[in-house]
Amino acid sequence: MKTRVVIIGAGPSGLLLGQLLHNAGIPNVIIERQTPEYVLGRIRAGILESGTVELLRQAGIGERIDAEGLVHHGVEFLFDARRIPVALEQLTGGKCVTVYGQTEVTRDLMAARQRCGARTVYGAGRVELHDTKSDRPCVTYEEHGERCRIECDFIAGCDGFHGVSRQTIPAATRREYERLWPFGWLGLLADTPPVNNELIYAHHARGFALCSQRSLTRSRYYLQVPLSEQVDMWPDERFWQELKRRLPSDLAARLVTGHSLEKSIAPLRSYVVEPMQYGRLFLVGDAAHIVPPTGAKGLNLAASDVNYLWRILCAYYHQGRSDLLSRYSAYALDRVWKGERFSAFMTHLLHDFSDSTPFDKKMQEADRRYYLGSQAGLTTIAENYVGLPFETVA
Ligand code: APR
Ligand code: PHB
Numbered sequence: 001m002k003t004r005v006v007i008i009g010a011g012p013s014g015l016l017l018g019q020l021l022h023n024a025g026i027p028n029v030i031i032e033r034q035t036p037e038y039v040l041g042r043i044r045a046g047i048l049e050s051g052t053v054e055l056l057r058q059a060g061i062g063e064r065i066d067a068e069g070l071v072h073h074g075v076e077f078l079f080d081a082r083r084i085p086v087a088l089e090q091l092t093g094g095k096c097v098t099v100y101g102q103t104e105v106t107r108d109l110m111a112a113r114q115r116c117g118a119r120t121v122y123g124a125g126r127v128e129l130h131d132t133k134s135d136r137p138c139v140t141y142e143e144h145g146e147r148c149r150i151e152c153d154f155i156a157g158c159d160g161f162h163g164v165s166r167q168t169i170p171a172a173t174r175r176e177y178e179r180l181w182p183f184g185w186l187g188l189l190a191d192t193p194p195v196n197n198e199l200i201y202a203h204h205a206r207g208f209a210l211c212s213q214r215s216l217t218r219s220r221y222y223l224q225v226p227l228s229e230q231v232d233m234w235p236d237e238r239f240w241q242e243l244k245r246r247l248p249s250d251l252a253a254r255l256v257t258g259h260s261l262e263k264s265i266a267p268l269r270s271y272v273v274e275p276m277q278y279g280r281l282f283l284v285g286d287a288a289h290i291v292p293p294t295g296a297k298g299l300n301l302a303a304s305d306v307n308y309l310w311r312i313l314c315a316y317y318h319q320g321r322s323d324l325l326s327r328y329s330a331y332a333l334d335r336v337w338k339g340e341r342f343s344a345f346m347t348h349l350l351h352d353f354s355d356s357t358p359f360d361k362k363m364q365e366a367d368r369r370y371y372l373g374s375q376a377g378l379t380t381i382a383e384n385y386v387g388l389p390f391e392t393v394a
Contacts, residue, residue, distance in 0.1 A: 003029045003119075005313065006139045006152045008127060008165050010039055010120055012102060013285030013302040014158035015109035019059040020310040022118045026317055029150055030120040031127055031141055033159075036110060043189060043262050046101035046214065047199075047296035049387025052303040053098050061108040069100035070215070075385060077372050078202035079350075081248050084372045085198075091382035099199075101214045102299050121148075129155055129168045133279035153280065156309060160286040161271070169278040181268035181292055181347060182354065183207075185222045186229065188239050189262040194219045195247075195255045201294075202246055203350045203368065208294075209246040219256075222293075224351055229265060236260050268292035268347065270340055275329040282309050282328055289336050294350065295343035300387055304339070305332045311393040324393065331391060342384040 005021055007014045010032035021028045032039065048056070048069070056062055073089040073096050089096050113120060125142035138151045157165020166174070194213035202209040207224035214220055221243055225234075236259060244252035271290040276283045285302030308331040315321035349367055353360070371377030 002151045003027045005154045006150050007156045007158050009159035017306045019112050022116055024314050031124045032122050033124050035122055044102035048098040049300045050095045051387045052300050055303050061112050065100050069098040071096050071098050074198050076198050076200045079368050086378055086382055088382045088386050091379045092386050095386035132281040137280045155281045157283045157287045163287050165287050175274045177272045179270040183224050184227050184265045184267050186225045186265045187222045188260045189220050190258045192219050192256040192258040204246040206246050208351045231265050276332050277329045291343035292347045294346040297339040297343050301339045304335045308332050
């Protein structure tokens, strides 16, 4: 079999890239190792930057987002029992974020791909990339016990942090940057009305808490917990009691509790690999970078990479611009590192660190008072939260 682009992975990165390329008349095949049900079963954040929403509209799945997505014009921070509104729209000249679960983004992209008839191989085994430094790379995989081979012009490694693509780049060529954060997030999903109409990022002496939502009837909450904690140490009642202790009394009083639909503990990691390309292999999304969820950047940075790769491949096929191919990594990494910076900044601003010195704590307190108490501070938080502009590919 032959195609123009083979995409490894049918998560948000792979599906979004596949849809944009298909809509641009660039044939592509997605190779996914799991089943569609498994891919849809992953619970992930869904705070979409305005640029991400625009890209999803370009992919043709804007209708349900526009109908069901919740546009948030602001976000709240909470520290020292003070609630600080960050007026995103006012501070950024009109930009907002949209609350729309990643699972729904994935579902919509899957449906769009099925409608357009582009090929996706689910349940693929032993996926291997070959000859990525040549001008005819190929991918081999197993389907129903048979070894299959697809020749292509380019491979997009959209296979997440534990995928095969990044490992295809020789270790001597890869430069990896990582920080493991000394705590985790205990998350709970419940069919209860959100405690607040906007998200609340709360610093508390007992630890960070986040009040988020999936809809007007489905809430998502997080608590900072030590890495040693296990989820079965946290029955629902204990979770709700601890969340109430980290909120002001008026919010705690109106918190609607209920049975958890999902509850899990996630570690926090910052990670980037450079370069994000190797010959005709391009890494996209979690295959190349991971952020702590504090800045809600995971899905948005994946969309950022897709934006650049889609535009570069369109310029190559439609205008013969082969010169842009070698610039993908630079375009993508500029925005990735700014997303990493903001995610680390938000994590440091709002979490307590057990190894902090008294001076460190004073610095954190001053940071909160400055960034959340000045126009300049609020503006920098707002413009990063709604998403920095994409660089024009030219
Ligand atoms: N072969 C084929 N598919 C693979 C392989 C492989 N060897 N390894 C992994 N995959 C698939 C996974 O099953 C998954 O469906 O690649 C897909 C990668 O999807 P994600 O991990 O969701 O990564 P990405 O599409 O970049 O989306 C990033 O997901 O993890 C969140 O916070 C992150 O919101 C961000 C988004
Ligand atoms: C979520 O709703 O899961 C969520 C929202 C904002 C974040 C992280 C997670 O920063």
